[in-house]
Amino acid sequence: MSSKAETFFDDLKQAVESDQIILPTLPEVALKIREAVESENSSAQQIAETLTQDASLSARLIQVANSPLYRSRTPIEDLQMAVTRLGIRMVRDLVISLAMKQIYQATSDVLDEHFRNIWGTSVEVAAICRMLATTVPGINPEQALLAGLIHNIGSLPILLMAEDDDELFQDSNALSEIIWEIQGKVGELILKTWNFPAIMIDVVKECNNFEYDHVEAGPNLVDIVQVALLQGGHVDDAHAPADWNKVPAFAKLGMDTEVNVVEMDENQQIIENTKQTLLL
Numbered sequence: 001m002s003s004k005a006e007t008f009f010d011d012l013k014q015a016v017e018s019d020q021i022i023l024p025t026l027p028e029v030a031l032k033i034r035e036a037v038e039s040e041n042s043s044a045q046q047i048a049e050t051l052t053q054d055a056s057l058s059a060r061l062i063q064v065a066n067s068p069l070y071r072s073r074t075p076i077e078d079l080q081m082a083v084t085r086l087g088i089r090m091v092r093d094l095v096i097s098l099a100m101k102q103i104y105q106a107t108s109d110v111l112d113e114h115f116r117n118i119w120g121t122s123v124e125v126a127a128i129c130r131m132l133a134t135t136v137p138g139i140n141p142e143q144a145l146l147a148g149l150i151h152n153i154g155s156l157p158i159l160l161m162a163e164d165d166d167e168l169f170q171d172s173n174a175l176s177e178i179i180w181e182i183q184g185k186v187g188e189l190i191l192k193t194w195n196f197p198a199i200m201i202d203v204v205k206e207c208n209n210f211e212y213d214h215v216e217a218g219p220n221l222v223d224i225v226q227v228a229l230l231q232g233g234h235v236d237d238a239h240a241p242a243d244w245n246k247v248p249a250f251a252k253l254g255m256d257t258e259v260n261v262v263e264m265d266e267n268q269q270i271i272e273n274t275k276q277t278l279l280l
Helices: 003-017 028-039 044-051 055-065 079-086 088-103 109-133 141-150 155-162 166-170 172-193 198-206 221-231 248-253 265-278
Strands: none
Touching: 003 155, 003 172, 028 044, 028 088, 044 055, 044 079, 044 088, 055 079, 055 088, 079 088, 088 109, 088 141, 088 265, 109 141, 109 155, 109 221, 109 265, 141 198, 141 221, 155 172, 166 172, 172 198, 198 221, 221 248
């Protein structure tokens, strides 16, 4: 890490500790749903009743349940039917994913464009992650979707902090470099306050570390996100590895680096359906 990035991170961490900058928070209903599911004592009816506390989120969940990704012959007309049809754990991951959009609400016009660009990248990466997960045994597609959405969450507080530094905020190259260097560390702070599992924290910490490897034989969510970032074209030339064959994530997924699965017609439709679902 460069000295400039390290100083920026230290200043940001101090600003967080003194409440000058507030880390992003998940909507209350999303937290309640997660807690209810993890307690393992909740019924579909109880989950549905909790969801009714957020009318917007409830409506979007029903829309998603009826979208091309999950649609069956019988339309889903209410929350309990949606929870029953999709399953409690899938609903948990979907609710958190749908709630993520609320986090990307900028407090100023200056930040709005940056936040929209980040959200757009998150959605594209998440859609590729979900597509990849459907081809990889042992990876849950909804967890892969969520991993793609949160991989760059650390960039939001960085932008909030940088807004007060006119020189840095106007220098897009310097700002991008700061974000690249420390968004993982900032993302780790956020996900720890959200009590996210270790593998999700690893996603934000390691997604830009293309030398990352792990002892498990099969792939994990970090591998999925890294391949999505590279094959989706979301890593600039300055930071992309010169030889993708040396990126362990491809070997973990059993993928040929010469084949871009994102460009395949059948996968393109899955990706587009997922993007449309997230943007409902």
